[in-house]
Amino acid sequence: MVKVSTPVRWLLRVIAVGYVFFLVAWPVSLVAIRTFEDGTEDFFGIFTDPNTVGALQLTLMVALWAVAINLVFGVTISLLLVRYEFPGKRVLSALIDLPLSVSPVVVGLALLLVFSGRTGWFGPSIEEAGWQVIYDSPGMIMATCFVALPLVIREVVPVLTEIGDDQEQAARSLGANGRQTFLRITLPSIKWAVIYGVVLSLARSLGEFGAVKVVSGNITGRTQTATLIVEAKYQNFEQTTAYSVAFLLAFISIACLIVVAFLRPQHEEA
Amino acid sequence: MSIDVTGVTKTFGDFVALDNVNVSLPTGQLTALLGPSGGGKSTLLRIIAGLDTADTGTVSIEGVNATKLPPQKRNVGFVFQHYAVFKHMTVAKNVAFGLEIRKRPKDEVAARVDELLKLVHLSQFSHRLPSQLSGGQRQRMALARALAVEPTVLLLDEPFGALDAKVRKELREWLRRLHDEVAVTTVFVTHDQEEALEVADEIVVINEGRVEQVGSPDQLYDEPANDFVMGFLGEVTNLGPMTLRPHDIEVSTAPLLAGAVEGTVSRVVRIGFEVRLSVLTVDGQEVMVVLTRTHSRSLGLVEATTVWLTPATGAVVIPSMRPALVG
Amino acid sequence: MTSAILGPPADTVGEPSTGRAPRRRRSARPRNTLTPGAGLGLGIAMIWFSLLVLIPLIAIIVTAGEGGWDAYFQVLRSDQTWAAVTLTVSQAAIVTVINIVVGTIIAWVLVRDQFVGKSLLNIIIDVPFALPTIVAGLVLLSLYGPESPLGLEWANTERAVMLALAFVTLPFIVRTVQPVLEELDADVEEAAASLGATRGTIVRRIILPSLTPAIAAGAALSFARAISEYGSLVLLSGNLPFRTEVVSVRVLTFIENGNTQSAAALASVMLAVALVVIVGLDIAQRRVANRG
Numbered sequence: 001m002v003k004v005s006t007p008v009r010w011l012l013r014v015i016a017v018g019y020v021f022f023l024v025a026w027p028v029s030l031v032a033i034r035t036f037e038d039g040t041e042d043f044f045g046i047f048t049d050p051n052t053v054g055a056l057q058l059t060l061m062v063a064l065w066a067v068a069i070n071l072v073f074g075v076t077i078s079l080l081l082v083r084y085e086f087p088g089k090r091v092l093s094a095l096i097d098l099p100l101s102v103s104p105v106v107v108g109l110a111l112l113l114v115f116s117g118r119t120g121w122f123g124p125s126i127e128e129a130g131w132q133v134i135y136d137s138p139g140m141i142m143a144t145c146f147v148a149l150p151l152v153i154r155e156v157v158p159v160l161t162e163i164g165d166d167q168e169q170a171a172r173s174l175g176a177n178g179r180q181t182f183l184r185i186t187l188p189s190i191k192w193a194v195i196y197g198v199v200l201s202l203a204r205s206l207g208e209f210g211a212v213k214v215v216s217g218n219i220t221g222r223t224q225t226a227t228l229i230v231e232a233k234y235q236n237f238e239q240t241t242a243y244s245v246a247f248l249l250a251f252i253s254i255a256c257l258i259v260v261a262f263l264r265p266q267h268e269e270a
Numbered sequence: 271m272s273i274d275v276t277g278v279t280k281t282f283g284d285f286v287a288l289d290n291v292n293v294s295l296p297t298g299q300l301t302a303l304l305g306p307s308g309g310g311k312s313t314l315l316r317i318i319a320g321l322d323t324a325d326t327g328t329v330s331i332e333g334v335n336a337t338k339l340p341p342q343k344r345n346v347g348f349v350f351q352h353y354a355v356f357k358h359m360t361v362a363k364n365v366a367f368g369l370e371i372r373k374r375p376k377d378e379v380a381a382r383v384d385e386l387l388k389l390v391h392l393s394q395f396s397h398r399l400p401s402q403l404s405g406g407q408r409q410r411m412a413l414a415r416a417l418a419v420e421p422t423v424l425l426l427d428e429p430f431g432a433l434d435a436k437v438r439k440e441l442r443e444w445l446r447r448l449h450d451e452v453a454v455t456t457v458f459v460t461h462d463q464e465e466a467l468e469v470a471d472e473i474v475v476i477n478e479g480r481v482e483q484v485g486s487p488d489q490l491y492d493e494p495a496n497d498f499v500m501g502f503l504g505e506v507t508n509l510g511p512m513t514l515r516p517h518d519i520e521v522s523t524a525p526l527l528a529g530a531v532e533g534t535v536s537r538v539v540r541i542g543f544e545v546r547l548s549v550l551t552v553d554g555q556e557v558m559v560v561l562t563r564t565h566s567r568s569l570g571l572v573e574a575t576t577v578w579l580t581p582a583t584g585a586v587v588i589p590s591m592r593p594a595l596v597g
Numbered sequence: 598m599t600s601a602i603l604g605p606p607a608d609t610v611g612e613p614s615t616g617r618a619p620r621r622r623r624s625a626r627p628r629n630t631l632t633p634g635a636g637l638g639l640g641i642a643m644i645w646f647s648l649l650v651l652i653p654l655i656a657i658i659v660t661a662g663e664g665g666w667d668a669y670f671q672v673l674r675s676d677q678t679w680a681a682v683t684l685t686v687s688q689a690a691i692v693t694v695i696n697i698v699v700g701t702i703i704a705w706v707l708v709r710d711q712f713v714g715k716s717l718l719n720i721i722i723d724v725p726f727a728l729p730t731i732v733a734g735l736v737l738l739s740l741y742g743p744e745s746p747l748g749l750e751w752a753n754t755e756r757a758v759m760l761a762l763a764f765v766t767l768p769f770i771v772r773t774v775q776p777v778l779e780e781l782d783a784d785v786e787e788a789a790a791s792l793g794a795t796r797g798t799i800v801r802r803i804i805l806p807s808l809t810p811a812i813a814a815g816a817a818l819s820f821a822r823a824i825s826e827y828g829s830l831v832l833l834s835g836n837l838p839f840r841t842e843v844v845s846v847r848v849l850t851f852i853e854n855g856n857t858q859s860a861a862a863l864a865s866v867m868l869a870v871a872l873v874v875i876v877g878l879d880i881a882q883r884r885v886a887n888r889g
Contacts, residue, residue, distance in 0.1 A: 015699065016703040020767075024721055027741075030736070031732070073642060080638060085628045085629060086629050086630070090879075095646075098654075100822075103825030103826070103827060105827045105852075106864040109852055109861065114648075146653075149649070178634055204727075207730065209827070230732065246731070246732040246735045254728075257727045
């Protein structure tokens with residue numbers, strides 16, 4: 001391996017640490033400081049404001065639905081992509097990654113064009129059937145599903161590829177049917193990948209902003225999520241509340257990161 | 271017959287893996303499917319197990335037409351080259367898997383697992399995870415797992431291919447003894463002719479998707495159907511218009527017999543107790559001869575010695591197909 | 598039929614003999630190995646994927662084309678929109694260049710250097726991925742905004758846009774280069790050194806070329822993310838027309854004004870960029886896989 005001379009090594013180290021410190025570490029820690037500079041009262045105050053509590057509940061409900069849907073969809077698509085051959089597989093596997101590079105605003109617009117109750121392609125007929133998608137939770141769940149779509153798949157596909165199908169074939173030859181093979185052999189082998197995927201999806205879902213802003217209508221007390229509250233409160237000069245909710249969201253997402261970081265190395269070799 | 275394969279053809283894209291294969295495997299015997307890698311023998315085994323499906327043709331197991339049955343309904347035991355152990359289960363759980371799927375009572379499962387682990391000498395490892403076992407132990411566990419469900423036939427796909435030479439030799443002797451004890455119809459795939467000759471009751475030689483010959487080890491060695499089988503089962507060389515084994519050539523230092531081919535020793539290599547000669551005949555053919563060290567010394571063979579070669583009496587000799595290419 | 602093989606063929610032990618080694622070239626025609634159950638699963642998954650992703654994205658393209666080419670170009674050529682496009686593309690390009698340099702340095706430090714706090718650095722790199730974008734904006738505002746402890750007043754300027762884009766795209770190049778650098782064979786570097794290559798030469802001729810595909814992939818992802826960014830800019834950039842307004846904000850303004858056709862026209866351009874990146878990545882990944 002190339003040995004870098006000491007001054008160069010220090011230079012690279014300072015650039016790397018300095019960049020990350022000024023761009024990420026210091027600003028993030030300032031949010032924590034701002035939140036608690038007048039004690040913990042302001043922070044816990046957010047739990048007494050009905051609008052904020054409602055927004056937090058709504059965020060959690062939307063995120064849990066989106067994660068559950070993406071979990072089932074993600075595991076199914078991963079199995080199909082790794083274990084089967086079918087026409088169009090390569091196109092599908094490339095399209096799956098698309099949501100990662102589409103702007104959240106464009107996601108919102110796309111859903112609006114199809115599901116809007118007044119002008120959408122399918123919206124009016126769905127509305128006639130008694131469902132409202134846009135400006136209501138189904139649309140918010142869909143928007144969240146869209147942006148977090150590839151996360152489970154990106155975790156599960158490499159693991160499925162690596163374990164191969166030997167164990168599944170052995171189970172088949174021993175008399176297990178498809179369902180038994182999946183539950184007893186495949187699922188335990190991909191368990192940790194699925195858990196990482198779920199944790200990452202949860203972090204992404206709780207924090208979605210742009211797409212949800214477009215499809216929710218941002219109606220205070222009804223379709224306003226936690227991230228939308230942060231924007232609204234900041235712009236209303238209720239900075240303390242904005243910082244408190246932001247801190248809560250940052251805390252949850254960083255906790256998710258740390259959980260994944262600590263779980264991953266222990267199970268990588270298994 | 272325990273397994274009847276009739277007219278089986280299998281293609282992958284435009285690659286023909288099996289080309290109208292017909293073979294019958296007898297009950298209770300240990301049969302080897304022998305052939306070079308990529309010759310189609312593993313594909314045949316997987317089609318018998320139901321892990322692959324044939325494009326055309328039928329497979330019947332113990333008189334039952336199994337062509338359309340999924341693997342879990344065929345009651346076959348399958349042992350994979352890379353063990354295919356269930357990594358997240360203990361050794362005992364691995365062995366119990368097939369019985370639990372069949373919903374056998376708990377105490378019966380426990381008793382059967384005990385019995386099988388004893389049979390494969392893994393009793394003391396029953397609570398370990400497979401990752402704590404050596405390759406040979408894992409393969410014995412996989413064998414116990416396959417035997418646990420009392421399969422009609424036991425199929426082994428290159429079972430010792432991933433093990434090192436010493437363990438491989440031990441395990442194949444052990445497999446032979448195990449088969450004599452358990453007496454289940456067993457088919458194993460190998461590309462190692464020594465393994466097939468040593469272990470099997472019957473050998474099916476498969477090459478380029480076709481069956482070349484079926485017979486006992488002795489039959490195959492002594493009466494090869496063609497030069498491929500002869501060449502695959504041991505070394506061959508050409509002497510004039512004949513193909514024969516290098517140790518079946520008599521060497522003399524004088525023209526004693528009529529029809530002996532005259533030549534000059536061009537190279538002498540000694541490997542342990544045997545001496546290998548390259549002899550350049552007067553017709554320009556290079557012949558390989560193997561003889562014992564004692565014999566070679568008594569004849570005083572060194573490079574540039576003039577010798578006369580004749581096929582030994584009782585040697586297996588077949589006409590060589592392409593004299594220009596061999597030698 | 599038979600070939601003239603002398604003795605047993607040179608067959609390597611342990612080579613998986615699945616009987617599938619191609620004798621002739623296998624056809625590239627996709628096969629179909631779906632079982633009925635898997636086919637049903639694929640069907641349901643595809644219906645959901647179509648409803649959620651494909652049909653809505655097609656709707657954007659259809660809506661964008663409804664007014665014909667003239668209307669389409671009119672939207673893109675309007676001064677305010679054009680200013681937003683130039684700003685977004687130029688800032689995204691600047692940020693991508695910064696990421697190529699700094700991201701590669703960070704990856705190098707994480708893999709090849711040893712110091713106290715390295716594992717902490719490794720975790721912090723992922724924070725921009727996990728942090729909600731609106732929170733990211735607020736976070737940056739606290740250091741670079743009105744009450745900045747550094748005395749920097751970057752809010753509502755072009756610098757704020759750059760800052761936000763740099764924040765959200767930080768992990769891309771680090772996380773694509775890091776694994777490649779980890780797997781780089783030390784043997785190759787030692788071989789080069791034994792052949793007389795200096796450190797500079799080894800870095801330039803051995804290490805950087807093997808990292809190039811990963812850097813390119815990371816750069817593409819980072820550029821795509823940068824031009825589509827919205828949430829982190831809302832509070833930080835002030836969304837001033839002609840000065841700090843990016844494309845996503847422009848799209849949102851069109852939506853809020855009920856002008857869905859203009860919104861769709863602009864969105865279709867962003868979608869095209871995203872598609873180019875996806876296709877480029879797919880091709881690049883296949884090329885790398887073939888080389889390895």
